[in-house]
Amino acid sequence: MLIASLRGFRILGVLPLLFASAPAGADEPLSVEILRIDPRPSEITYTLTGTIEAVDDYPASFRDGGRIIEVAVETGDALERDDVIARVDATEAGARLRSAEAALQAAEAALVQARQARDRAANLLDEGNGTQSDLDAAVQAFLSARSERDQATARRAVARRAAEDTVLRAIEPAIVIRRSAEPGQVVPAGQAVVTLANRGPRDAVFQVPDIPELDAFLGSDVRLSPLDGGRGCDATVTELAPVVSGNGTVQAKVRIEGEAAGRFSIGQPVVGVVTLGRPTALVVPWTALTATADGPAVWTVDAEDNRVRLAPVKIDGYSDSGIRIAGGLSEGAAVVGAGSQYLFPGREVQPLEVTK
Known part of the structure; x- marks a missing residue:
C-alpha cells in the first residue's frame, strides 16, 4: 500500500474565497485568487506496509x-x-x-x-x-x-x-x-x-512501487511501527532488489539492529514511513487546474493588463496539498486559483487580496 503527500507549497498571491455564483457584470474585473508561483523544495512521504523477516534462518x-x-x-x-x-x-x-x-x-x-x-x-x-x-x-x-x-x-x-x-x-x-x-x-x-531463526537482527521487508524516486530509498531513514500499535524504532533501508517483480514492485529491506530487533516478532506486520526530499518544482493548488482539448491547463494573468489566458501544463505529480508542474509555467508566473471556473480567455481579473 502506498500513500504519497507533498509539502513545501507556498502561496504568494492571495487567500482563497469560495464563490457562490458567477459575477453579474462580465465587463468589470473579476475578483479571483491570484497566486505568484515560485519554485520550492518539497518532500514526498511514502507510507508502506510490510512484514518482519529473519536475516538468517535455517532448517x-x-x-x-x-x-x-x-x-x-x-x-x-x-x-x-x-x-x-x-x-x-x-x-x-x-x-x-x-x-x-x-x-x-x-x-x-x-x-x-x-x-x-x-x-x-x-x-x-x-x-x-x-x-x-x-x-x-x-x-x-x-x-x-x-x-x-x-x-x-x-x-x-x-x-x-x-x-x-x-x-x-x-x-x-x-x-x-x-x-x-x-x-x-x-x-x-x-x-x-x-x-529456526537466530535472535540477531531483523529485516522489515516492503514491496515498493517502481517509482522515479526509487533509487533515493536506499540509505533513507525509515520510521517503523507495528501495524497493530506499539513501540517502534528508526532504521535504514539497506537493500533494494535489482529487478522488478511481476506485480510492478521492488522489494526493499530495512535492517533492525540491537535492542530494537527484540521489539518485533518474525512475521509481524509493520508500517514504514519514508520521507524523501524532491528537487524544487512549481506547485499549484487543485483549484487552479482546468483542462483544454489538448490536456491540463491553468489560467495565468498578464501583468500588463490583468487579463487571463490558458497555459497548457505538464503535470509531474499529485497530492492532497497541490499539483507539481513539470512544464508550461515559468518562475514567478501569476496563476488563478479559486474563481478559475468563471474565466474565459481575455477576461480581466483583480486580486481578492494582495499579499506582499
Missing part, C-alpha cells in the same frame, strides 16, 4: 530420520541452546546401541585374554620353555584382538550418536519461525522438522 532436521513421536515446539517459540525440538522413535537405535555395547564388552574381554597369552608366550620364551613361533602367534592374536576392540569402540560411538540423534535439540538460542512436521509422520534424514 532443523534429524540426521537419520524415523517416525516422529513428539514435536515439542510451536511457531513463535523462543529456544535456548539444547532445548528439545522433537523426538523420533528410539526403539531401533536403542537396540543397536545395546548390541554395540555388548560387542565392545566382548572385544575388550578378548583383548585382555590375548594380552595375557602374549605375555605368557614371551615369559616362556625367556625361560627357554617356549618357541619364537608361539610368541609370534600370540602377538598376532593380540594385535587382531586390539583391532577388533577399536572397531567395536567405533561402532558403539556411531550407535550412541544415532541414539542421541533421535532427539532434535537447538544448537543456539533461536526462534521457531515454521513447523513442518507432526507426530506420527515418518521423515527421511535431512528433512526439515522446523525452521
